[in-house]
Amino acid sequence: MSVDAAREKFQTYLADKGLRVTDQRLAIFNAAFAQKEHFTAEQLLDCARKIDDSVSRATVYRTLPLMTGSHILREVDIGSGEKFYLPAGNGNTQVAQVVCVDCDKIFEISAPFMEWYGSTVSLKLGLKPVSQRLQVSAQCIAFRSSGRCPNRLKK
């Protein structure tokens, strides 16, 4: 999905809900789609402020659910306290996250059997699956060779 298609989708979503396309929302949208990796709310705030310095933290947090709700952004929770976001791309939900145990870097990889697998598992319980996520913790190459990741932040 191109940036333009995503913007269109976002604007349609807002219009459907009787919400307005404001400068701040657009700045946050553009900031989100300028990211090259997974990003946090805080990183998004920083970037959005470079585009429009009137953007506040509150507005970022209020806009993120609008963007995930319109399916232009996907939320990724790796259980590290903060949530990550990324452009929803091609709408493919069959994606697994592989997270490095040391530096928390997130890799994404196509996992074509996952959806079928999630469905199988849910239906065994009589539940109707809505979404599924395969999350793998792993040691990245740098960690294995040097015992430490270069871009590790914590500790």
Add this chain to the structure above:
Amino acid sequence: MSVDAAREKFQTYLADKGLRVTDQRLAIFNAAFAQKEHFTAEQLLDCARKIDDSVSRATVYRTLPLMTGSHILREVDIGSGEKFYLPAGNGNTQVAQVVCVDCDKIFEISAPFMEWYGSTVSLKLGLKPVSQRLQVSAQCIAFRSSGRCPNRLKK
């Protein structure tokens, strides 16, 4: 794994680290293994206090990592802010969580292919897998029939 085997394992783990088996740690252990479902730190505190009212929140939070570290407890993060715990059972890591979108009830189900699948996915990236989790969001039976889960808490 029986409760007794788990207690043994826990005590051995503590001994190996030069840590002591205190009344509070035992109370927290017993509280954990008295639970019938996934539980939060707060629920564990409540229950542990009924056994030994000198148990504090801090000690619960300090003991939880000891119990997960000794592999008698498993941590489950469904991305809802708080973490859940449950006895690690038979040591089987090939378990998927199915979480109801409305009431957040957690179902667990054996997912025998998951480990293989996580490994396949990691190795494609040149990473060494450590653990994997398949998490499925789904609508539970009650939600589908009545539009609302009986044990729903939020909102």
Add this chain to the structure above:
DNA sequence: CTGCCTGCAAACTCTTTGCACGAAT
């Protein structure tokens, strides 16, 4: 004028930590 949108700051939730006292070795 009605209702959406905003920034600010305070509030909130869950978890972690500094401190001083107490207990085990």
Add this chain to the structure above:
DNA sequence: ATTCGTGCAAAGAGTTTGCAGGCAG
């Protein structure tokens, strides 16, 4: 004596919310 363990309260991180003013329709 030394090390570990504790409760308490404060701090911390990330996120949400109440409020008063601003702006669009």
